[in-house]
Amino acid sequence: MSVLIYIELENGSIKKTSLETIAYGAKVAEKTGGKAIVLAIGSADASELEKAGRYGAAKVLHATDQKLEHENSMAYADILVQAVQQENSKVVILAKSGLGDAMAARAAARLKAAVVSGVTQLPETDGVFTVTRSVFSGKAFAKTQIHSEIKILVVKKNVIEMDENAVATENAEIVPFSPAFREDDFKATVVQVEKANTELSLTEADIIVSGGRGMKGPENWQPLVDLARALGAATGCSKPVSDLDWRPHHEHIGQTGIKVAPNLYIACGISGAIQHLAGVNGSKCIVVINKDPEAPFFKAADYGIVGDIFEILPRLTEAAKKLK
Amino acid sequence: MLAYYLSFYVNCEDKVILRSVTIHNHMTMKILVCITNVPDTTAKIAFTDNDTKLNKNGIQYIIGPYDDYALARGVEIREQSGGTLTVLHVGGAEADPQIRKALAIGADDAIRVNAEPLDSYFTALQIAHIAKQNNYDLILMGRESIDYNSGVVHGLVGEMLGIPSYSPVMKLDLDGNNATITREIDGGNEILKVSLPLVLGCQEPIAEWKIPNMRGIMTARTKPLNVVESVGSEVLTTPEKYTLPAPKGACKMIPASEAETLIRLLQTEAKVL
Ligand SMILES: Cc1cc2nc3c(=O)[nH]c(=O)nc-3n(C[C@H](O)[C@H](O)[C@H](O)COP(=O)(O)OP(=O)(O)OC[C@H]3O[C@@H](n4cnc5c(N)ncnc54)[C@H](O)[C@@H]3O)c2cc1C
Numbered sequence: 001m002s003v004l005i006y007i008e009l010e011n012g013s014i015k016k017t018s019l020e021t022i023a024y025g026a027k028v029a030e031k032t033g034g035k036a037i038v039l040a041i042g043s044a045d046a047s048e049l050e051k052a053g054r055y056g057a058a059k060v061l062h063a064t065d066q067k068l069e070h071e072n073s074m075a076y077a078d079i080l081v082q083a084v085q086q087e088n089s090k091v092v093i094l095a096k097s098g099l100g101d102a103m104a105a106r107a108a109a110r111l112k113a114a115v116v117s118g119v120t121q122l123p124e125t126d127g128v129f130t131v132t133r134s135v136f137s138g139k140a141f142a143k144t145q146i147h148s149e150i151k152i153l154v155v156k157k158n159v160i161e162m163d164e165n166a167v168a169t170e171n172a173e174i175v176p177f178s179p180a181f182r183e184d185d186f187k188a189t190v191v192q193v194e195k196a197n198t199e200l201s202l203t204e205a206d207i208i209v210s211g212g213r214g215m216k217g218p219e220n221w222q223p224l225v226d227l228a229r230a231l232g233a234a235t236g237c238s239k240p241v242s243d244l245d246w247r248p249h250h251e252h253i254g255q256t257g258i259k260v261a262p263n264l265y266i267a268c269g270i271s272g273a274i275q276h277l278a279g280v281n282g283s284k285c286i287v288v289i290n291k292d293p294e295a296p297f298f299k300a301a302d303y304g305i306v307g308d309i310f311e312i313l314p315r316l317t318e319a320a321k322k323l324k
Numbered sequence: 325m326l327a328y329y330l331s332f333y334v335n336c337e338d339k340v341i342l343r344s345v346t347i348h349n350h351m352t353m354k355i356l357v358c359i360t361n362v363p364d365t366t367a368k369i370a371f372t373d374n375d376t377k378l379n380k381n382g383i384q385y386i387i388g389p390y391d392d393y394a395l396a397r398g399v400e401i402r403e404q405s406g407g408t409l410t411v412l413h414v415g416g417a418e419a420d421p422q423i424r425k426a427l428a429i430g431a432d433d434a435i436r437v438n439a440e441p442l443d444s445y446f447t448a449l450q451i452a453h454i455a456k457q458n459n460y461d462l463i464l465m466g467r468e469s470i471d472y473n474s475g476v477v478h479g480l481v482g483e484m485l486g487i488p489s490y491s492p493v494m495k496l497d498l499d500g501n502n503a504t505i506t507r508e509i510d511g512g513n514e515i516l517k518v519s520l521p522l523v524l525g526c527q528e529p530i531a532e533w534k535i536p537n538m539r540g541i542m543t544a545r546t547k548p549l550n551v552v553e554s555v556g557s558e559v560l561t562t563p564e565k566y567t568l569p570a571p572k573g574a575c576k577m578i579p580a581s582e583a584e585t586l587i588r589l590l591q592t593e594a595k596v597l
Pocket of ligand 1 (some may be wrong): 207210211213214215229237238239242252253254255256257268269270271272273274275276281289290291292295307310311365389
């Protein structure tokens with residue numbers, strides 16, 4: 001019996017959300033009396049993968065192959081299934097992301113396993129295995145009992161506190177993993193990959209500075225970007241902003257865009273429509289800057305400033321630069 | 325005219341051989357669009373029966389917004405290249421108005437699997453079962469439903485059918501049997517070429533939402549809506565209880581003249597910097 005944790009790599013490093021997933025999986029392993037085993041697909045140095053031990057993993061299965069260079073949820077899911085079978089895993093954990101959901105789904109179909117996505121707490125393991133997950137775009141939570149022998153959980157960001165040294169201090173043992181491949185999983189040809197040249201993706205970011213229609217036009221974004229830089233934050237936007245092509249589509253946050261859960265979300269000139277709030281209600285702390293004191297966003301905020309963004313943003317940037 | 329000619333031809337000749345030819349000419353493209361029936365995005369969520377059921381009182385139901393994108397692109401492809409577009413819903417009769425709306429927007433016929441969509445696995449099983457009987461070239465749906473936000477049904481269906489699945493897809497172009505897809509990946513996007521059949525989870529800007537016109541609404545009334553029973557009965561999950569998030573504390577207002585203090589408060593009080 002073991003808990004298998006799939007981690008995502010980015011340029012050879014374990015993504016931050018995946019470190020959280022390891023810590024989460026280690027806690028589940030502790031509760032269910034098994035080992036926490038990590039599966040990593042793609043190139044990474046042993047010294048990086050060993051880190052998994054500090055978050056509670058006993059072992060890292062590492063699969064690398066030229067064929068696996070491009071993100072391929074079908075092939076990755078097949079490898080996940082092989083790892084689950086080899087390790088006799090009963091619980092499988094992935095971080096919530098497009099890839100995480102896709103792998104979880106395809107593996108679930110193969111393993112006849114229940115898949116629950118959007119998990120927000122550690123499971124209850126005494127009695128029926130029960131998980132809590134976010135539903136209705138963050139407007140509610142649902143407790144769900146899982147009855148299948150193998151259980152696949154896709155876990156949201158910021159679900160547990162991470163303490164790098166709390167669980168274990170040992171480095172994890174790295175074991176090369178050589179899966180068999182299904183030719184069918186490699187039918188597609190990748191023509192082009194475009195990555196935004198920001199270091200931080202929205203789903204990974206701890207801080208997000210986001211702009212709405214109140215920014216008035218794409219030419220006015222610099223002060224917002226400056227604040228984001230000063231805070232080490234990623235930038236996001238409301239739906240009309242990306243619809244108008246002021247900002248790229250992958251920055252669109254909300255019910256029909258990306259759902260984010262940073263520690264800090266700073267909304268600049270966003271009114272706070274319910275569909276926008278549905279994408280940010282997992283944030284720990286929300287700051288709203290809006291010239292309209294009646295803007296609905298203030299009701300969902302922890303801190304608010306009523307005022308003109310163009311006047312306030314540069315001052316916040318200056319104050320942020322003075323930190324530390 | 326060409327379409328008429330070809331369908332006549334198909335009926336007279338060996339269908340198996342002709343099928344590959346006609347796909348190449350976009351003529352028998354069979355599209356399935358799966359839709360969810362979900363509370364409107366502005367709905368206030370509350371629960372009844374000891375917090376075990378959604379309180380449907382006063383809730384307006386809609387086609388899932390992402391499914392609406394899938395439907396819109398499906399209709400465009402159907403209009404450009406002929407073939408058929410079937411819309412599929414797993415759920416009770418309360419969804420029939422939304423299914424009729426999809427027919428009014430441009431689907432040719434509809435199938436409703438008459439069963440409570442218990443969870444992702446069960447729903448995918450129904451879709452895969454229908455798909456196996458009909459050999460669709462393209463199965464489109466939203467990237468996720470907005471009630472459970474799971475985003476796993478396309479992957480489940482793809483694996484159950486043994487065909488590729490991609491999500492979230494922002495652009496889809498077809499050249500005969502070959503699809504060019506732009507999909508979102510973490511922090512960017514990827515363009516790939518892959519041949520049909522495919523299952524795709526869609527999101528904007530794949531197409532613009534379509535509003536039914538008067539003619540569509542009239543013809544939708546007589547388009548077939550076939551109700552079928554579900555398959556498989558194994559229960560992998562059961563819902564237990566719903567809860568609402570803890571109410572947010574009051575918002576601390578900072579005068580604009582003292583905006584800089586925000587940064588200090590974020591560091592010392594909220595401890596997020
Ligand atoms: C089905 C559906 C799905 C949707 N999904 C999403 C979604 O995923 N994400 C999303 O964001 N929206 C979504 N929307 C749209 C949503 O309803 C709102 O229309 C949208 O969020 C509004 O964007 P906004 O706040 O940027 O613009 P507005 O509502 O126009 O607000 C602009 C704000 O800027 C303020 N402002 C203006 N000038 C200044 C200034 N100089 N200084 C300070 N403040 C200023 C104004 O007071 C105002 O509050 C959806 C809508 C529908 C129907």
